[in-house]
Amino acid sequence: MTGVHDTTSQRYADARLSGREIEVLRVWAIAPSRCDAARRLSVSEATVATHVSRIRAKYASVGRPATSTCQLLARALQDGLADLRDL
Numbered sequence: 001m002t003g004v005h006d007t008t009s010q011r012y013a014d015a016r017l018s019g020r021e022i023e024v025l026r027v028w029a030i031a032p033s034r035c036d037a038a039r040r041l042s043v044s045e046a047t048v049a050t051h052v053s054r055i056r057a058k059y060a061s062v063g064r065p066a067t068s069t070c071q072l073l074a075r076a077l078q079d080g081l082a083d084l085r086d087l
Helices: 019-030 034-041 045-061 069-078
Strands: 004-007 010-013
Touching: 019 034, 019 045, 019 069, 034 045, 045 069
Parallel strands: none
Antiparallel strands: 004 010
């Protein structure tokens, strides 16, 4: 089925994140702060915040809202975009 991930026998609608959004999500997830994530990505804190906001909006658009950091990390784990060993 296109646009759906099959993870641990559950199906999740694909938020269709861009490569850059996935990169930002992975760095942001392990960084101790938004400032640190921005430094690692060589962008401003506002750019990190914009990417995270757009990522949240994409998840919400497919019926998988992620209003908290924990929910956003859960979505990334469910979609195979992050690994617990990296967190």
